[in-house]
Amino acid sequence: MDVYKSPVGQPKLKFENIPFEFTPDPNNRWIRLADLVPWEELELLSGYRNHFGSTGNPALPFRVAFGALLVQAGLRLTDEETVEQIRENPYIQYFLGFEGYRSEKRPFDPSMMVYFRKRLDAETLKALDLRIFERRREAEEAAKKEDCVSSVTEPESAPVGGNDEETPPSGNPETPGRRSAPAPKGNPQEPPSPAKGDAEPKGTLILDATCAPADITYPTDLKLLSAARAATEKLLDTVWAILGKPGEKKPRTYRRIAARCATIACKQRNIGGKKLRSALKKQLSYLARNLNSIESLLAATSLGENLLNDRERKTLETAREVHRQQKHMLDTRTHRAAERIVNFAQPHVRPIVRGKAGAKVEFGAKILVAIENGHTFVVRSSWENFNESTLFVEACGQYRERNGCRPEVVCADMIFRTRANLAWCRERGIRLSGPGLGRPPLDEGKLEERKRVEREDAAKRNEVEGKFGEGKRKYGLDRIRGKLPETSDSIIILQFIIMNLWRMLRDILSFFLESAQKVVLVISCSIVIHSLSTSAFPKQRS
Numbered sequence: 001m002d003v004y005k006s007p008v009g010q011p012k013l014k015f016e017n018i019p020f021e022f023t024p025d026p027n028n029r030w031i032r033l034a035d036l037v038p039w040e041e042l043e044l045l046s047g048y049r050n051h052f053g054s055t056g057n058p059a060l061p062f063r064v065a066f067g068a069l070l071v072q073a074g075l076r077l078t079d080e081e082t083v084e085q086i087r088e089n090p091y092i093q094y095f096l097g098f099e100g101y102r103s104e105k106r107p108f109d110p111s112m113m114v115y116f117r118k119r120l121d122a123e124t125l126k127a128l129d130l131r132i133f134e135r136r137r138e139a140e141e142a143a144k145k146e147d148c149v150s151s152v153t154e155p156e157s158a159p160v161g162g163n164d165e166e167t168p169p170s171g172n173p174e175t176p177g178r179r180s181a182p183a184p185k186g187n188p189q190e191p192p193s194p195a196k197g198d199a200e201p202k203g204t205l206i207l208d209a210t211c212a213p214a215d216i217t218y219p220t221d222l223k224l225l226s227a228a229r230a231a232t233e234k235l236l237d238t239v240w241a242i243l244g245k246p247g248e249k250k251p252r253t254y255r256r257i258a259a260r261c262a263t264i265a266c267k268q269r270n271i272g273g274k275k276l277r278s279a280l281k282k283q284l285s286y287l288a289r290n291l292n293s294i295e296s297l298l299a300a301t302s303l304g305e306n307l308l309n310d311r312e313r314k315t316l317e318t319a320r321e322v323h324r325q326q327k328h329m330l331d332t333r334t335h336r337a338a339e340r341i342v343n344f345a346q347p348h349v350r351p352i353v354r355g356k357a358g359a360k361v362e363f364g365a366k367i368l369v370a371i372e373n374g375h376t377f378v379v380r381s382s383w384e385n386f387n388e389s390t391l392f393v394e395a396c397g398q399y400r401e402r403n404g405c406r407p408e409v410v411c412a413d414m415i416f417r418t419r420a421n422l423a424w425c426r427e428r429g430i431r432l433s434g435p436g437l438g439r440p441p442l443d444e445g446k447l448e449e450r451k452r453v454e455r456e457d458a459a460k461r462n463e464v465e466g467k468f469g470e471g472k473r474k475y476g477l478d479r480i481r482g483k484l485p486e487t488s489d490s491i492i493i494l495q496f497i498i499m500n501l502w503r504m505l506r507d508i509l510s511f512f513l514e515s516a517q518k519v520v521l522v523i524s525c526s527i528v529i530h531s532l533s534t535s536a537f538p539k540q541r542s
Helices: 029-036 039-046 062-075 079-088 090-095 112-119 122-153 221-243 255-267 273-299 310-332 388-403 419-427 444-474 485-536
Strands: 204-213 350-353 361-372 375-382 409-411
Touching: 029 090, 029 485, 039 062, 039 122, 062 079, 062 090, 062 112, 062 485, 079 090, 079 112, 112 485, 122 375, 122 388, 122 485, 204 388, 204 444, 221 255, 221 273, 221 310, 255 273, 273 310, 361 388, 361 444, 361 485, 375 388, 375 485, 388 419, 409 444, 444 485
Parallel strands: 204 409
Antiparallel strands: 204 361, 350 361, 361 375
């Protein structure tokens, strides 16, 4: 008997168990979102069933796991508050696939949210996001076909003096209401040409990178060494409790003196260079003393480091690396180290140099995103700093996998305009936004056309800046509260998935509003034409 059982179909909207008078709203956002997500397809694609064996307690369905993560990302909640919202809100329970409302007890323990994030890792979530995008594109193509059929079967319903503008082809994945800026007339830059054997480039791709800061205090070397020293003191107590013999003295740590020295140095408003180096040397010596005591105790046993559990071994390895890096920087009088640790609790966090006015250095994951037709994809997410220009070809390759062709226009920052990227785009008929190399053309017409195209590309690139602002102000992209690197990556991807889903809901609503406006316009024109015809040709009395 399998532990995991997948529920079949969408449950009906049942609210009979609510203990007070309640009238459900079928247009609630969670109900509409539940109908929008292809739950069964995503479950098969994620391989969620493979995480469970044949013995144990019954597992929670994929819809509960994925839906709970979406609720948490959409409402910016903690794990505990997410479970409480699920227990209290009948609409969210419907979104998670519950058959009826139940509020007597929590649907699951808040600690299960960590396992949900581990089972649905970043790569799995990227695949789910891609499938959601494909479903959206299929729905848009079906709607376009219906519009074409209706326009052919009912040509007389079009209003007089209709729109004569050419509509973009259905294969061009452009944002509704916007068009790609055409190549400048007269070819002021070198004209790109598609490579042989490749499909004609279509569409627009927007690229940019940002940092998703981790939930840590502002790091300093003194804070880091003090935290490492305190962690090794606890680890030494644990090892001595296991290996200590009666009558022997425990190795000294001087923890009170060390903590007092660190507190005095941290409380100084403007500490000088000499005092800071002296405080760092003291903390470094206390840390080295603790590490030597732990290693000597472990060396006296046959088990060695196997005596420690996984968390304790990780603490010991992190303390050793912190000691090595800080000693190297202190000896060489530098402030740089390869794979520098800035937080002892989250050693995977790295400093990301941004050069922005608000924060020159941020501490978290660096992400490169691509926007296509209003849908945001995460191209790369890494805790190590990287140059986003080196991932330009990879981003265009992902666009080709989604659409079968490369983008016609790429709107990106100036850092992407390297000679290698420009040459690669020129060979494949891709226009990369930004000013051209060399002197501007002498022809004023060509110069004005080039400036116009640059302004339009810059305006389009504002969309990705808006996405970053939306994610950081509304969905928590400005502070990733995960503690593990893999769960933090899942949190980042989930925030972009919920942004895409809300965008799809807004697009559907605007589509229906636009269709309703067209119907009202047609009816109004018909009434006006009928009234004009009756007034111009009144009926003769018999």
